[in-house]
Amino acid sequence: MNAPFATAERIPATVPPELVCEADFDVLASQGDDPWRAVARLHEGPPVVWMTEANFGRPGWVLTRHDVINEAFIDYEHFSSERPGMVADMLGEPVRLNPIEIDPPRHHAYRKVLNPFFTPKAVKDFDDPVRQCCRELIAKFKDRGECEFVDEFAVPFPSYIFLDLMGMPRDRLDDFIGWQDDLMRASDPMDRVAAARSIYAYLKQHMLAQQENPTNDFLRGMVTAEIDGRPIDYYELMGMFYVLYVGGLDTVYSTLGWIMHHVATHPDLQARLRADSSLLPQAIEEFSRAFSVVVTHRQVAKNFVFHGVPMKKGDEVNMPIMLANRDPSVHENPHVVDIDRKPRHIAFGTGTHNCLGLHLAKREMRIVLEEFLSTFADIRVKPGETPRYHTGRTFGFEYLPLVLG
Numbered sequence: 001m002n003a004p005f006a007t008a009e010r011i012p013a014t015v016p017p018e019l020v021c022e023a024d025f026d027v028l029a030s031q032g033d034d035p036w037r038a039v040a041r042l043h044e045g046p047p048v049v050w051m052t053e054a055n056f057g058r059p060g061w062v063l064t065r066h067d068v069i070n071e072a073f074i075d076y077e078h079f080s081s082e083r084p085g086m087v088a089d090m091l092g093e094p095v096r097l098n099p100i101e102i103d104p105p106r107h108h109a110y111r112k113v114l115n116p117f118f119t120p121k122a123v124k125d126f127d128d129p130v131r132q133c134c135r136e137l138i139a140k141f142k143d144r145g146e147c148e149f150v151d152e153f154a155v156p157f158p159s160y161i162f163l164d165l166m167g168m169p170r171d172r173l174d175d176f177i178g179w180q181d182d183l184m185r186a187s188d189p190m191d192r193v194a195a196a197r198s199i200y201a202y203l204k205q206h207m208l209a210q211q212e213n214p215t216n217d218f219l220r221g222m223v224t225a226e227i228d229g230r231p232i233d234y235y236e237l238m239g240m241f242y243v244l245y246v247g248g249l250d251t252v253y254s255t256l257g258w259i260m261h262h263v264a265t266h267p268d269l270q271a272r273l274r275a276d277s278s279l280l281p282q283a284i285e286e287f288s289r290a291f292s293v294v295v296t297h298r299q300v301a302k303n304f305v306f307h308g309v310p311m312k313k314g315d316e317v318n319m320p321i322m323l324a325n326r327d328p329s330v331h332e333n334p335h336v337v338d339i340d341r342k343p344r345h346i347a348f349g350t351g352t353h354n355c356l357g358l359h360l361a362k363r364e365m366r367i368v369l370e371e372f373l374s375t376f377a378d379i380r381v382k383p384g385e386t387p388r389y390h391t392g393r394t395f396g397f398e399y400l401p402l403v404l405g
Contacts, residue, residue: 010059014310015050024053029391037335040326048309060316066327069319072298074351076103079317081353083299087242090196098239104352113225114356117218123360130364133160134371149260149400154253158364162248167215180249185392203241252361254396256368258291262337264379264402274373280366282339289345290337292321293395321347378405
């Protein structure tokens with residue numbers, strides 16, 4: 001994993017030499033044909049490393065084990081979500097992704113606005129529209145007997161659910177996905193800035209329209225919210241709209257690709273799930289563990305020593321959730337997908353900042369599997385084709401051709 005770009009500027013004097021990993025996380029993840037096994041090589045080293053190219057070319061700490069990642073999620077006093085370099089810096093305006101870039105105690109007031117709409121009971125109301133959306137998309141390729149899963153299903157499905165929830169037009173989907181891809185994965189920082197500003201401009205006019213005439217109860221709840229007894233302000237509300245945009249258009253589609261690829265390449269599991277749909281909830285838990293697609297981040301809030309490692313205020317901390325959930329010290333044979341293991345995982349984070357939409361995401365994934373398995377008797381990767389995926393802040397398929405029998 002040695003690389004030629006390590007310099008003194010990338011390795012602060014406070015970093016112990018034995019913790020330096022002269023590598024690019026994204027390059028490491030893309031080596032070979034399985035990104036999960038590729039990054040899992042970091043399990044061979046210390047639980048905390050300083051990587052010279054950790055995130056978009058920036059150096060920083062990378063946590064490599066379940067226990068330290070879990071601890072960092074919970075310890076917001078040392079590992080702060082209120083870090084620079086995100087949307088606020090790209091926009092030049094004081095917008096924080098709300099509530100994920102806000103630490104307690106302020107975090108709780110904002111989370112309280114959104115929580116009622118994402119409880120297990122509340123998301124049951126999504127079942128019918130989610131299933132209908134799923135069937136509409138499947139109908140477009142059902143008779144053809146094949147599809148390119150990413151473009152024809154994985155991208156539009158969760159996106160349509162999100163757009164309907166947010167009262168946004170489906171005919172702008174290509175714009176939204178293009179901006180999201182550039183924001184999350186563009187190698188040129190200026191392309192990321194341009195995408196961030198395009199999203200902001202759209203969300204600004206959409207938010208103002210919702211303040212005048214809310215489309216649904218969810219949007220009404222946000223635009224009329226009170227924070228500590230006062231009306232929610234412009235930047236707080238923009239932060240909520242922005243975080244829902246970022247969260248609603250990327251993670252589920254990425255996870256769906258890995259799930260469908262696994263099902264398509266494991267006919268025995270496919271047949272088992274088709275024969276007994278009661279196994280789907282536990283399958284979704286195992287898929288969530290095995291295919292944790294997100295690398296999340298924190299910033300060190302104050303100088304302290306973490307598991308013997310001296311960390312300095314302002315250091316960036318990268319928390320690849322896939323390393324936590326494929327940690328061999330926690331999960332036996334971590335690279336084996338076993339739906340009977342009933343795993344303890346943190347695919348949706350943990351602590352104060354656990355994923356707001358986790359119940360909705362799980363229901364979406366379960367319904368997708370139900371519909372595909374009940375509609376098609378045989379799902380396979382198209383012979384002669386090679387699926388393609390990307391790594392980065394989110395691991396996801398870009399091309400997944402399927403034959404549907």
